[in-house]
Amino acid sequence: MLGMRSNLLAHHLDVLERAGLITRTPSAGDRRRRYVRLKLDYLDLAVQAARSPGGSVLFVCSQNSARSQLATALWGVLVGTPAESAGTRPAARVHPGALAAARRAGLDLSGACPRRIDQVEVIPDVVVTVCDEAHEELTPDGDRLHWSIADPVRAGTAEAFDRALRALRGRISNTFVTTGGDR
Helix, strand or coil, X not given: CCCCCHHHHHHXXXXXXXXXXXXXXXXXXXXXXXXXXXXXXXXXXXXXXXXXXXXXXXXXXXXXXXXXXXXXXXXXXXXXXXXXXXXXXXXXXXXXXXXXXXXXXXXXXXXXXXXXXXXCCCCCCEEEXXXXXXXXXXXXXXXXXXCCCCCHHHHCCHHHHHHHHHHXXXXXXXXXXXXXXXX
């Protein structure tokens, strides 16, 4: 896409990583891919400046049982407009750890129910994958955002769910909340 040799690209990524501007992490899905992420989350604002926080948003993770559900609840509180969530392979129910983390954070997930992405009726303005597996399962789309948030279900601890919630809060605030966001 950039028209440069892979060794030159790797060199520039090494320079950015040594400078502390990016991190490279293996995929939680296939473990072969590596994701590059800016460490300076506020730079998301520059990339996403044209996106309106009032538009419709769909958060997607593989099971739609934790991260995407938490992101949807946070979106409603931080941005003030409705959001939806879906999964590529939804679980039977929202994970109890996600429900507990939401309660601790004062979020309401009482009506939340996992569903497949093809059950979403409204075409969203913005789609955000919050898990590597869902990102890798969906057809590549340059307009979709990807936030590689660690799966709290795998760890199963309250701290893992709280950590995922904090990461989601930071990403939503830094990317979409432009007036006094929770930075």
